[in-house]
Amino acid sequence: MKNKKDKQEIVRQLRNRFEKAKGYILINLSNLKGNSQFLLKEILKSQNSLFQVVKKTLIYKANPNFPFKDEETKIPFGLIWEFDENLNSFRALKILKEKDLEVNIVSGYFKGRVLKTEDVVRFSELPSKDQLISNLVYSLKGLSHRLNFTLAFPLKKLVSTLSLIKK
Numbered sequence: 648m649k650n651k652k653d654k655q656e657i658v659r660q661l662r663n664r665f666e667k668a669k670g671y672i673l674i675n676l677s678n679l680k681g682n683s684q685f686l687l688k689e690i691l692k693s694q695n696s697l698f699q700v701v702k703k704t705l706i707y708k709a710n711p712n713f714p715f716k717d718e719e720t721k722i723p724f725g726l727i728w729e730f731d732e733n734l735n736s737f738r739a740l741k742i743l744k745e746k747d748l749e750v751n752i753v754s755g756y757f758k759g760r761v762l763k764t765e766d767v768v769r770f771s772e773l774p775s776k777d778q779l780i781s782n783l784v785y786s787l788k789g790l791s792h793r794l795n796f797t798l799a800f801p802l803k804k805l806v807s808t809l810s811l812i813k814k
Contacts, residue, residue: 654705661701661709664728670757672727672736672767673715674750676700679725683748690743696736697728714761715754724753733776740771 649657679687688698703720706713729736743750755762757770774782 658709665710668728670729672755673724673753676723676725694735694739700725737770
């Protein structure tokens with residue numbers, strides 16, 4: 648059992664995380680066993696994210712504007728924190744699914760917006776920022792090659808026609 652000093656430290660850490668975090672995901676802990684929680688923590692750590700289980704009362708003390716009230720969070724839940732805009736923790740859910748680790752998403756929060764379960768799943772399926780940039784570069788490169796061919800084609804046709812006339 649934690650004493651008052653420990654709880655105050657947890658509330659201070661939570662306030663700090665609520666200020667720094669771009670978003671978080673609430674997951675149901677009812678069917679998540681100890682080994683699964685350990686695997687979840689390891690995968691999230693590799694994605695520069697954080698998994699945390701905290702009492703609801705401490706969350707409400709740390710963030711009085713917590714967008715989820717008691718009616719929505721009657722079940723025991725944990726928080727997966729997202730600290731950057733790369734959505735690594737959201738994409739980690741896809742990795743968990745590939746490893747056959749069933750995580751029930753309750754809801755989410757990202758950049759001041761409450762997300763439904765479907766929204767969190769859609770975010771998890773988005774490609775990474777690097778992949779989107781490489782797709783854009785590849786598309787632009789293809790367009791430049793096509794433009795080069797289109798502009799050069801009439802000259803090539805003229806040269807081939809002139810060579811046929813010469814023969």
